[in-house]
Each structure stands twice: as structure tokens, then as C-alpha cells.
Amino acid sequence: MTRWTPDGPLDLTEAAHLRDARGFSPSLRRYAPPAALADVVRRFWVPVWSLPDGEVSVQRVLQYPVCQVVVGPDGGQLVGPHSGLSTQELAGRGWVVGAMMQPAAGLALAGGPVVALTNERRDLADIAALDGAGLVAAVGAALGAEPAAVERQQEACALVAEALAALLPADDEGRLVNAVVEYVEGDREVQRVGQVCAKFDLGERALQRLLRRRIGLSPKWLIQRRRLHDAADLLRAGASVDLARVAADLGYADQAHFTRDFRAVTGLTPGEFSAEPAGPDRG
Secondary structure (H helix, E strand, O other), rough: OOOOOOOOOOOOOOOEEEEOOOOOOOOEEEEEOHHOOOEEEEEEEEEEOOOOOOEEEEEEEEEOOOOOOEEEEEEOOOOOOOOEEEEEEOEEEEOOOEEEEOOHHHHHHHHOOHHHHOEEEEEHHHHOOOOOHHHHHHHHHHHOOOOOHHHHHHHHHHHHHHHHHHHHOHHHHHHHHHHHHHHHHHHOOOOHHHHHHHOOOOHHHHHHHHHHOOOOOOHHHHHHHHHHHHHHHOOOOOOOHHHHHHHHHHHHHHHHHHHHHHHHHHHOOHHEEEEEOOOOOEE
16 A cells, blocks of 8 residues: 655745754754644644754744654654743754644543643653654655655655554544634634633633543643743734734734743743844744
8 A cells, every 4th residue: 555645845934943043953844744643633744954063942832732753863752842931952953753633632642630730741652652762763754864855755754644543533532623623713702711611611710620541731822832832923024013903903902911921831022033033943
């Protein structure tokens, strides 16, 4: 049987990816999963970098409320949802093949409620749902000495897709949590937990239990993270952006409240973030 391989790369900008303080991001391509995996995989992502000796880049990410399966030349990890700002140091030469999972996949990957994996990482070899060691070896062999080549990346993503098919089918609760997260992430008018409860005919405690079990985070966090992703997109317009207007567009009572939220998670005020350079990606 012919192995599925992704089209692409996708023409997609991630609101979650904030680059480093100098505006640098490594060469990063994203690929869509096969339709059959839509309930458990959002997309694949493949960064490749080559930095001068002694140079370190600290990449910053406002993660989505999902787990990530990450394979690199030195091993693999299951990365849980991160409640704050996730950072990753890059140095020398390297690559990663990552799978951004759907919320429905977290329970099976974590082997229990995802709250135990929040802000944590586990060795992929310890994940019962996957053959982590075999996947790391196969992906490394597929990329070989040309990790930046699109056809090599496509083959590596296909191998990860085959491994993740073991998570199918998603259960009814998994499909429900996918729908909840999609609703909050896709509609800027969702600004209160009560709106989510009404949409899905769930009490607030039932919604809290569902999200704690399946994504390890609270309904309020989910809404705030969507707001911060929206804010990052709006602030990339440049230093002249009207911060009071941004705060109002995102549903904040005032600019001060917006500034507190943004700084608490990113460590920067909105003005400081907006003034950072947006340099080109570099391989």
C-alpha cells in the first residue's frame, strides 16, 4: 500500500509563535495531516536551524491547549499543554519534527487526565500508546543529512502520521472537547465561560471537569489564551498600534487590564512586544 504523504507546506502563520527577542525564528514549515486523522492531529511542524558558534536563540511560544509529539535527532518527547509562556533554546544545527495534536488525543497519550501533563514533558519511549523508540529511529532515517528538503520532511511527517493512527478513533468526549476548543479559538466574541456553557449545554462545573481531564486547563484559561493569541496578531502591526483599541477589540474593560494579562504571561507589556523587531525566518 502506498504511504500517505502530505501536500504543502502550508501557507500559515502561527499566532502562538512569538519568535525570539531579536525577531528571529528558524526556517519552519507546516503540513496538514491526512483527513482520517483530523480528530487527533491538527498539523505537523518542522523547524530546521543553523546558528553561528556560541549563538543561542530563545524561541517563545504561547502554546495552544493541546499536547505535542516532538521527535528530534536525540530522541522524542510528549510535551503537555503549557499554562504560561513556553520557551525553547536553539543552538548549533538541528531539526525537529512535531505533531500538534487535537485536544481529543491528550488523554490517550498521557495515559490518564491531561492535568498531570500540564507544564510537563515525558520521554516518548515511556508513552504506552506509541512505539517512541521506533518512531525516533524512523524519522531520523527519513530526514537523513537533508532535514531542510521538503520531500524528506513529507516522508517524516507520513511516518509520524502512521504512528498516531493508533489513537483512532476519538471517543465522544474527545470530539466534544475538540468542538469546545474550536469554538473558543474561532470566535473572538466568546469572552465569558457562560457563553461556552450555553453553546454546549454544560454546567460550569461539568465544563471545568471536562477541560481539566482532557486538556489540563480551565475554561477561563482557554478564553484568555485565545485573547493573547489575538493580541499577538494585532500587535504585530507595529509600534504605532493603538493599544486602547486592541484592548477594546479583545473585550477587556480597559487597557490596564489587558496590559496586566499580557505581561503576566509573556513578561512584556503590549507596547514592548509591539516594538520588537519582526525579522525574517533564517534557516
